[in-house]
Amino acid sequence: MEKALSTAGVYVERTLALIKPDAIDKAGEIEEIILRSGFTIIQKRKVCLSPEVCSDIYAAHYGKMFFPSLTAFMSSGTSVAMVIARDQAIAYWNELIGPANSVKARETHPVSLRALYGTDDLRNAVHGSGTFSAAEKEIRIIFPDASIDPIPSSQSAISYLNKYVIPTLLSGLTELCKKKPTGPITWLADWLIANNLNKPNICEDFLDKP
Known part of the structure; x- marks a missing residue:
């Protein structure tokens, strides 16, 4: 522990x-x-x-x-x-x-x-x-x-949300309002997956090397 x-x-x-x-x-x-x-x-x-x-x-x-x-x-x-x-x-x-x-x-x-x-x-x-x-x-x-x-702690969780989650979510909701898609929930989910700023970048060239 x-x-x-x-x-x-x-x-x-x-x-x-x-x-x-x-x-x-x-x-x-x-x-x-x-x-x-x-x-x-x-x-x-x-x-x-x-x-x-x-x-x-x-x-x-x-x-x-x-x-x-x-x-x-x-x-x-x-x-x-x-x-x-x-x-x-x-x-x-x-x-x-x-x-x-x-x-x-x-x-x-x-x-x-x-x-x-x-x-x-x-x-x-x-x-x-x-x-x-x-x-x-x-x-x-x-x-x-x-x-x-x-x-x-609750304060630590709030700090994490404010720093890493809320900015990306707000950007997605803003785009959602602009696009007004027919399936808003699915559209937002796809947008968040594609635009997750916290997703690590992977160097494909490096992974392909023997």
Whole structure:
């Protein structure tokens, strides 16, 4: 996963959010909090994770005493998996979910998701990717067809349209008004294909050389 260029306001990040089996009945409430916190839910699905998949997601904890209990718990019921996005998504999501131990979270981060919906350090309601590489890996495990490239911000998209798309489209519409063809939509489509200023120039002589 490429690091988002948040300081320039160009890209937003994607990360994985899991609502664990112990909080599945509160999934709607948690999703509302996610949206109110400035995230966009890109993809969502209910999953019953196998112990093997749980082991892959929590591979960083392999060998620790709680690892068997963690994988058994995570594979014990239905979870909700989401790809969520915003600027600095990984940092903001981990701030929103709070410390891993829900008891401590209620003391230090009382409005965090783990404080509100978790029970202890195992049944702590939600999971979040800790790093860029972890987010990339975990998204690919649960959403193998998902795109994980940074998403252009709205301002970046507007700038691109203003620079590369709108000038060509306006020229085509101007010509359309002048010509007044009988099939305006088809005519405009053909004109845009033939007059696309952003189409790369290909040197046929070069391609023909042996």
